[in-house]
Amino acid sequence: MKVVVQKFGGSSVANLERMRQVQEKVERKLNKGYKVVAVLSAMSGETDRLLNLAEDFSSRPDTDELDTLLCTGEQTSTALFSMLMRDKDIKTRSVQGFQIPVHTDSFFGKSRIRNISSDNLLNLLNDYDVLAVAGFQGCDQDQRLTTLGRGGSDTSAVALAAALDAELCEIFSDVDGVFTTDPNVCMQAQKMNRIAYDEMLEMASMGAKVLQIRSVEFAKKYNVPVHVRSTFNDIPGTLLVQEDNNMEGALVSGIAYDKNQARITLVNVFDQPGIASKVFNPLADAGIVVDMIVQNFSKENKTDITFTVSKGELEKALEIIEETKDEIGAVDILSDTNVAKVSVIGVGMRNHSGVAGIAFKALDKENINIMIISTSEIKISCLVEEKYTELAVRTLHEAFELDKSNSESMET
Amino acid sequence: MKVVVQKFGGSSVANLERMRQVQEKVERKLNKGYKVVAVLSAMSGETDRLLNLAEDFSSRPDTDELDTLLCTGEQTSTALFSMLMRDKDIKTRSVQGFQIPVHTDSFFGKSRIRNISSDNLLNLLNDYDVLAVAGFQGCDQDQRLTTLGRGGSDTSAVALAAALDAELCEIFSDVDGVFTTDPNVCMQAQKMNRIAYDEMLEMASMGAKVLQIRSVEFAKKYNVPVHVRSTFNDIPGTLLVQEDNNMEGALVSGIAYDKNQARITLVNVFDQPGIASKVFNPLADAGIVVDMIVQNFSKENKTDITFTVSKGELEKALEIIEETKDEIGAVDILSDTNVAKVSVIGVGMRNHSGVAGIAFKALDKENINIMIISTSEIKISCLVEEKYTELAVRTLHEAFELDKSNSESMET
Numbered sequence: 049m050k051v052v053v054q055k056f057g058g059s060s061v062a063n064l065e066r067m068r069q070v071q072e073k074v075e076r077k078l079n080k081g082y083k084v085v086a087v088l089s090a091m092s093g094e095t096d097r098l099l100n101l102a103e104d105f106s107s108r109p110d111t112d113e114l115d116t117l118l119c120t121g122e123q124t125s126t127a128l129f130s131m132l133m134r135d136k137d138i139k140t141r142s143v144q145g146f147q148i149p150v151h152t153d154s155f156f157g158k159s160r161i162r163n164i165s166s167d168n169l170l171n172l173l174n175d176y177d178v179l180a181v182a183g184f185q186g187c188d189q190d191q192r193l194t195t196l197g198r199g200g201s202d203t204s205a206v207a208l209a210a211a212l213d214a215e216l217c218e219i220f221s222d223v224d225g226v227f228t229t230d231p232n233v234c235m236q237a238q239k240m241n242r243i244a245y246d247e248m249l250e251m252a253s254m255g256a257k258v259l260q261i262r263s264v265e266f267a268k269k270y271n272v273p274v275h276v277r278s279t280f281n282d283i284p285g286t287l288l289v290q291e292d293n294n295m296e297g298a299l300v301s302g303i304a305y306d307k308n309q310a311r312i313t314l315v316n317v318f319d320q321p322g323i324a325s326k327v328f329n330p331l332a333d334a335g336i337v338v339d340m341i342v343q344n345f346s347k348e349n350k351t352d353i354t355f356t357v358s359k360g361e362l363e364k365a366l367e368i369i370e371e372t373k374d375e376i377g378a379v380d381i382l383s384d385t386n387v388a389k390v391s392v393i394g395v396g397m398r399n400h401s402g403v404a405g406i407a408f409k410a411l412d413k414e415n416i417n418i419m420i421i422s423t424s425e426i427k428i429s430c431l432v433e434e435k436y437t438e439l440a441v442r443t444l445h446e447a448f449e450l451d452k453s454n455s456e457s458m459e460t
Numbered sequence: 461m462k463v464v465v466q467k468f469g470g471s472s473v474a475n476l477e478r479m480r481q482v483q484e485k486v487e488r489k490l491n492k493g494y495k496v497v498a499v500l501s502a503m504s505g506e507t508d509r510l511l512n513l514a515e516d517f518s519s520r521p522d523t524d525e526l527d528t529l530l531c532t533g534e535q536t537s538t539a540l541f542s543m544l545m546r547d548k549d550i551k552t553r554s555v556q557g558f559q560i561p562v563h564t565d566s567f568f569g570k571s572r573i574r575n576i577s578s579d580n581l582l583n584l585l586n587d588y589d590v591l592a593v594a595g596f597q598g599c600d601q602d603q604r605l606t607t608l609g610r611g612g613s614d615t616s617a618v619a620l621a622a623a624l625d626a627e628l629c630e631i632f633s634d635v636d637g638v639f640t641t642d643p644n645v646c647m648q649a650q651k652m653n654r655i656a657y658d659e660m661l662e663m664a665s666m667g668a669k670v671l672q673i674r675s676v677e678f679a680k681k682y683n684v685p686v687h688v689r690s691t692f693n694d695i696p697g698t699l700l701v702q703e704d705n706n707m708e709g710a711l712v713s714g715i716a717y718d719k720n721q722a723r724i725t726l727v728n729v730f731d732q733p734g735i736a737s738k739v740f741n742p743l744a745d746a747g748i749v750v751d752m753i754v755q756n757f758s759k760e761n762k763t764d765i766t767f768t769v770s771k772g773e774l775e776k777a778l779e780i781i782e783e784t785k786d787e788i789g790a791v792d793i794l795s796d797t798n799v800a801k802v803s804v805i806g807v808g809m810r811n812h813s814g815v816a817g818i819a820f821k822a823l824d825k826e827n828i829n830i831m832i833i834s835t836s837e838i839k840i841s842c843l844v845e846e847k848y849t850e851l852a853v854r855t856l857h858e859a860f861e862l863d864k865s866n867s868e869s870m871e872t
Contacts, residue, residue, distance in 0.1 A: 120532035
């Protein structure tokens with residue numbers, strides 16, 4: 049049995065007309081001899097409608113009941129889509145998360161998939177040509193309904209593709225694919241034909257608009273080819289795959305940025321073992337995600353530690369740091385929300401030196417001051433003043449010649 | 461553990477304000493030391509909204525997908541109600557039909573409950589004071605969602621009360637209780653304090669506005685005391701109970717009517733064994749419900765058979781009868797939609813003669829011609845010309861002195 053998973057986001061199933069377009073895309077795969085698992089989101093606007101309703105009934109609705117409420121969204125989409133398909137005599141059935149079942153943990157509102165049993169689905173695929181599966185949702189061990197967080201349908205789709213050993217997982221949404229950078233910031237941004245899972249993970253801050261990042265982790269783990277493409281045209285999108293030799297040719301694949309960063313600098317702290325854990329463990333305990341961390345070479349047993357957190361968590365982070373201020377010997381705590389992170393990403397840089405040099409030179413040419421630098425095997429990130437974000441992105445995009453058109457073609 | 465089941469219909473949970481009234485009613489029971497199972501319908505208008513949506517997507521939506529769609533209605537009510545209760549720190553949880561589970565057959569859209577496991581619910585009642593249970597729905601053996609038909613939440617409530625051995629099942633709706641007849645037809649109609657299950661079953665045609673009749677069968681079978689009452693006031697309603705000695709005092713409890721009747725007469729059919737089955741088996745096979753059946757004494761081995769079906773099924777019934785016309789020797793087939801059934805109901809008539817006489821005399825006094833008479837142990841039904849329906853109801857109501865106030869009081 050040849051199986052393909054196709055995921056359609058909220059705007060793709062927003063109404064009857066849109067669902068007819070989805071129907072066409074599913075039929076095209078049927079005509080090629082595939083069984084289709086169509087993973088559907090709630091109709092555009094429905095989730096917000098339900099959230100607003102919940103707010104009327106409770107000042108702080110609990111996440112377990114919110115999940116039960118939100119799950120009605122995809123349930124509605126799948127039932128309606130199944131009706132539409134059957135009206136054309138296509139053997140279709142709606143399937144809810146708990147019916148598969150998609151077993152998750154019990155962290156309502158942001159559950160993680162524990163396992164997906166493929167038995168039920170494979171049996172159903174013997175009887176039906178199309179399964180309209182509710183994305184975004186699962187159930188915990190008590191059969192309570194859970195949701196995977198915003199964008200969770202992407203993860204549902206990839207996880208189902210992995211469980212069913214599908215040939216391909218197509219993610220349809222209102223974007224054409226993954227771009228070398230944000231087209232709203234840089235008009236020269238190019239759609240990538242291929243991107244490695246690892247690159248996509250590093251593009252998270254931008255990729256999140258295209259794909260829930262957890263789905264990429266799944267795709268990487270189970271080696272699921274994922275094709276990110278638009279519902280509204282037939283142009284091939286971007287294929288997420290394992291890193292291949294082909295990719296090493298390009299030094300850099302894309303430029304990402306993240307304005308949701310705030311900088312904290314601890315001035316003149318003791319440079320001695322255990323200091324870092326005294327700073328960062330309390331933050332981790334409070335659930336604050338620390339992104340970039342830089343510690344400079346020390347002078348006179350004192351050093352500065354700088355790190356970034358998301359803007360929304362700055363205040364809470366500062367409160368926590370204040371409590372350890374004396375213990376770590378900080379003479380001052382500085383913070384700044386007027387910053388942004390700009391990253392150069394590419395698996396190619398694993399085998400090539402010189403990428404950092406090109407990046408710094410390009411930023412320097414525009415007189416953009418780099419506050420912090422942090423690097424990984426396939427990424428170089430620079431913290432810059434927020435107002436320079438767009439300029440930095442465009443400059444780097446040009447410096448790495450990402451505006452050159454990507455001519456590789458893909459089968460639609 | 462003292463458990464009470466309270467069922468709230470669509471108008472009782474129509475919006476936030478209404479749900480607050482429901483909350484009060486639940487709290488009152490909590491304060492008396494009960495655990496409460498609140499069985500909720502979809503918010504008023506929601507089911508119709510979903511049905512209209514389905515019609516947009518399919519000219520004839522299949523009932524299985526319709527059920528999946530409709531089940532979102534109660535799911536929404538239960539989640540919102542649970543949020544509301546928790547906002548007042550009352551330990552509450554929403555429970556869907558499939559989570560209990562309420563196992564049904566697979567006749568989507570009109571499923572019947574096969575069994576309800578009480579284990580899950582009893583466990584939950586240890587942890588929670590209130591369970592907000594989705595009425596109307598269950599699941600079949602494949603875990604597909606099913607619904608019990610319009611008014612099915614009543615049956616859910618009574619069945620849950622039976623499974624949990626609840627002290628009482630309260631059915632809240634927008635009516636004050638069961639009346640001696642339709643108050644819209646007869647201003648003298650009185651609310652009954654008590655009614656026997658059997659009487660309620662016979663009042664089906666009227667009772668259906670108050671209570672899904674299948675719920676009464678459940679209540680009778682498991683001897684569940686059911687209190688039918690209004691959400692919008694605290695006046696005691698009508699208690700459905702086993703027939704008791706008290707009831708035998710009254711000859712007649714109520715007058716029912718049903719305008720949805722059509723009469724068919726087969727003229728001069730052979731009066732020989734097997735004729736009735738030749739007439740009625742094909743109708744039953746086609747799912748047509750035959751109500752009154754009358755066969756007169758025969759002359760010259762020929763007889764007339766008259767029966768009634770619902771108006772909507774008349775045409776189909778006539779088509780079927782036409783096919784057997786020759787075989788049964790009918791010289792003519794007559795039909796009339798201009799008829800209504802008026803019934804006098806009361807368990808008291810089991811032990812008293814003379815009820816029929818009083819009824820016929822009252823109708824005769826008003827010159828209302830009786831076309832067909834059919835009787836059961838506790839009911840006398842007469843088919844009359846439709847235009848006389850209201851007059852017949854009022855006349856019979858008066859003849860049996862049902863306008864005399866019912867002074868028995870009940871605890872609220």
